[in-house]
Amino acid sequence: MFNLTKKHLIIYSAIILVFISHITSFALPAKYIKIRYSKSDGLVRIVLESNSYNLIRKSKVFTSYSLVKIAFHDYFVLEPEEIETPLFEFNHKGKNLYFNIKELKWIKLLRLDNPPRLVLDAIVEGKEAVPPKPPAPPEGKKESEQERKPVTEKRTIVIDPGHGGKDLGIYNPSKSEKDIVLRIARKLRRSLSRNKYAKVVLTRSYNKDLGILKRIMIARKANPGLFISIHLTSSNSVKIYTALGRNPEGRESYLLSESQSKFINESRRFAEAIGDSLKGVLDIEISYESLNIPVISSMNCPAVLVELPGPDFLDYNRKNIALISKAIEEAILTLWD
């Protein structure tokens, strides 16, 4: 009825297609992953940098002999699609990336922010592995807090078993949070104390009432290098909290320490190390949250609050307490290595 010629139809169809593709691409900005790599003596470092924090945070890594599979929760564009190197081969299929790393012995993982990136340190057969310097941050951004110091002197870790005394925390008829977290803390202290470089301080080593402010004062007095507060959640999951950063007033107060903002990235790395380690012993969902919980926000060091599954969901018998304690210990030692 519009008396359109074939030529007009083609032009109009093309215009419609261009518009639709523009609208769709605007509404759904493409997530990408950029691959870069380096090699030093006995170690191949592969860095996957993304524009999506969630893409990196929610990625899962699986290894089998020389094959490494990284499963992402969403589709992404890979840049570049091909790299010619004798060190490894890789394939991009759907939401997954597959690496075949030659002579792979084991891998270490690191998830970093600003920009979000997943760092795979592949230890390969050959000479003794010498860890290279951490991946360089983007230009103009300082990352001094992420540089690791070699362990040459005693480091203090403060373990804070939550609740206590009249404050039971989460409980069922037979078990309470205050007792469970105290047992885990004590076990962790025993294990860590075997390390000659570790000094362990507990905010409470027996069942007693202890307020938030008193915990903070005990911890800060010990001048710790790491702080971990252990609690339970009311669900069948593990939640690991880190602070958000500076308080809105931008000044030190009894509620929040200004200096915690310097340790945000290290605290998140600590959280991820604990999460990865716990994942190995508890087949359970692990989530990471950021909230200025006073006990962690007031620390002058990397600090996390870990919530383990509630007593209705996990039997806190001797074996499980040992497993959890061992997992947290490994995360601490990995961070200190």
Add this chain to the structure above:
Amino acid sequence: MRIIVFSVILILLLGIGAGVFYFYYHEEPVTKPLITETKEAIVQNYTYFKIYYPVGSKMEIIEKKVPGLMNQTKKAETLIKEYLRVSRELDTGIIPPDTDILGVYISDDGTLYLDFNTSLKDNFTGDVTDEYMLLKSISDTMISNLEIEDVVILVNHKEVETIGGHFYVNRPIKELLRIYTETGTQP
């Protein structure tokens, strides 16, 4: 004729664009009316309350109508009682058993003091999220319905450091919640 065709295509494209934006960016409000409008509501004076309650880690709202018009203090007292009742009815799991309100005061500077019995603290059993949602639901419910600046929680006529062992409550809670969730400008 060409102008008509171009106009039709343009309207079509704008429609597609608006549709895409609507589906990707529009979020439905979570308000759920609990009581439907009745004949009495039209002829009788009602006080309307919005009561916030947690569902998982999200906050939802229920609208309640209470007969009669009230002054601020009476309104605050009725509101906190409605809040406790709704929380129990919906089994939100954050209000400890036997929790009751002992008194309600509003200071000259617009701070609302809610004085609970000791069950609020003694019977509280919850994790970080539960405690945070308890504070937030009380704060949001009170501040959205009353002409007040902030809310202070008392237990048995006294200030307490914490309810559940994770967060302070010895300061006005709206201010505390802001500190717990916001980050300042990074240096």
